[in-house]
Each structure stands twice: as C-alpha cells, then as structure tokens.
Amino acid sequence: MAKSFKNLLAKMPKERRTRIEARARKTLNEINIRELRQAFTLTQQQLAESLQINQAAVSKMESQSDMYLSTLRRILKAMGAELKIVARFPGGEIVINQFNQK
Numbered sequence: 001m002a003k004s005f006k007n008l009l010a011k012m013p014k015e016r017r018t019r020i021e022a023r024a025r026k027t028l029n030e031i032n033i034r035e036l037r038q039a040f041t042l043t044q045q046q047l048a049e050s051l052q053i054n055q056a057a058v059s060k061m062e063s064q065s066d067m068y069l070s071t072l073r074r075i076l077k078a079m080g081a082e083l084k085i086v087a088r089f090p091g092g093e094i095v096i097n098q099f100n101q102k
Contacts, residue, residue: 032062033061033062033072033075034062034063036079037062037079040079040080042079044058044059044062045058047075047078047079050078051074051075051078061075069083069085069099083099085098085099
C-alpha cells in the first residue's frame with residue numbers, strides 16, 4: 001500500500017524537513033523562460049505571434065543561456081510581466097534602474 005508523502009514528511013527529522021522546504025521554495029522561485037511559458041499554458045506559436053516573430057525564434061530564445069535584456073524584457077512583456085533587475089548584497093537588495101525602459 002502506498003504511503004502518503006505528508007505522513008513520510010511528518011516522520012522526517014525537523015532539520016531535513018527544513019532543507020526540503022527551502023529547496024522547494026528555491027525551485028519555485030527559479031524558473032527558465034520555457035517553464036514560465038508553459039506555466040502560463042502558452043504555446044511557442046502563441047508567444048511568437050504576440051512577439052511578431054516565428055515559432056522557431058521562440059524555440060531558439062528558450063534554449064539560450066545568454067540574451068539581451070531588451071529581448072528578455074520583450075518576452076516577459078508578452079507574457080504580461082515586467083522585468084526588474086535586483087542586485088542582492090549581504091546587507092540587502094538594490095534595484096538597478098539603469099535598464100528601465102525610457
């Protein structure tokens with residue numbers, strides 16, 4: 001008989017549960033463009049139409065590990081988001097406004 005994950009989690013030491021929860025939060029807060037598009041249930045074709053490019057270009061962008069901020073901004077805007085650049089320092093976070101749209 002299958003055991004519920006909730007019961008297994010409850011039996012784990014608190015330290016391990018804390019590590020698991022932290023990793024889950026990090027995973028949910030870090031996502032690539034493809035996963036984000038899929039989370040919004042958008043196809044590559046739909047996003048391409050919104051960006052006025054072809055589907056192959058969307059596929060290529062999703063596999064890039066480096067792109068212009070303007071390209072990322074356009075992709076996110078097509079999904080209804082706004083790009084915000086934040087630098088994290090040990091003493092806190094600073095919003096970098098140099099790249100804001102004019």
